[in-house]
Amino acid sequence: MGKTSLNIIGLLVLLTLTSTLQAQEQFRWEKNKVNKGRLYFYWGWNRSAYTESDIRFFGDDHDFTMYDVDASDNQTTFLPRIYFNPKWATTPQYNFRVGYYLTDRFELSAGIDHMKYVMARTQIVNIDGYIRTGSNYDGNYDNQEVYIGPKFVEFEHTDGLNYINIEGRFSSPSYMNQFLDFSAFGGLSVGGLYPKTNCTLLNIERYDDFHWAGYGFGATGGLRALIKGHFIVQFEGKLGWMNMPDIRTTIRESDRASQQFGFSQVNVVFGWIFGDNAYRSYEGPAGSPKTWN
Numbered sequence: 182m183g184k185t186s187l188n189i190i191g192l193l194v195l196l197t198l199t200s201t202l203q204a205q206e207q208f209r210w211e212k213n214k215v216n217k218g219r220l221y222f223y224w225g226w227n228r229s230a231y232t233e234s235d236i237r238f239f240g241d242d243h244d245f246t247m248y249d250v251d252a253s254d255n256q257t258t259f260l261p262r263i264y265f266n267p268k269w270a271t272t273p274q275y276n277f278r279v280g281y282y283l284t285d286r287f288e289l290s291a292g293i294d295h296m297k298y299v300m301a302r303t304q305i306v307n308i309d310g311y312i313r314t315g316s317n318y319d320g321n322y323d324n325q326e327v328y329i330g331p332k333f334v335e336f337e338h339t340d341g342l343n344y345i346n347i348e349g350r351f352s353s354p355s356y357m358n359q360f361l362d363f364s365a366f367g368g369l370s371v372g373g374l375y376p377k378t379n380c381t382l383l384n385i386e387r388y389d390d391f392h393w394a395g396y397g398f399g400a401t402g403g404l405r406a407l408i409k410g411h412f413i414v415q416f417e418g419k420l421g422w423m424n425m426p427d428i429r430t431t432i433r434e435s436d437r438a439s440q441q442f443g444f445s446q447v448n449v450v451f452g453w454i455f456g457d458n459a460y461r462s463y464e465g466p467a468g469s470p471k472t473w474n
Contacts, residue, residue: 212354215459216282223452229254234442245310255297298338338376346372362407380430388429395425410458419446
């Protein structure tokens, strides 16, 4: 899904919600909405971006660092037969999460942010270190500029850059009527990184399996809309940091890589929340529940 497709989906959803707003009864702030004990899940898609990073490649016959390496994400072109087909559901960059409200305003969740990280395949970087693999790149490097084309190294986490994390979030009071319920939220996450790294290094056969490579943490903020108290339409923004000290690169056990970088995400997700759409009425006795059906 390109950035344009993601923006179009978001715009259509916002227009739909705006039209619904105009057609419904007057909204009010509801500070006493009862969420405790409610369970939810959602699924959606993301676009992501990454800071430049230094990548160190090391093994028995090489140890070198490439500085200020550029990379980008690689979202799948938006095609309904891919995005809405369970067989291909994990092909695009996606977000999946299951959460539970421990209190009316605090939720704890677990999920996976499936991103894709692709090092720019044609760029010039500075390199320090040595290579002694019998390739044309053998030698000692002292902050030398090197063109890193496909014959030297290709490096990507495209199966993918999997951030498996737990997150705590606080929600704002709801702005709601009988049909729609809006709230903002913010939270912090921490988790492990479980990529399947596709690396072609100096023509050595790559390691082609998932591997725990490090950890990450992040901050999330966004806006959630509930339709009839249950159907979730949610927009999220995320910022975070990833540290990957143990990346497998080739079939040889000793060959590894390490890197650290910042990331950002923009997400559109859809889901369902279980439990009654209840609130503690302003008119009734304190704590007395009512339900909009």
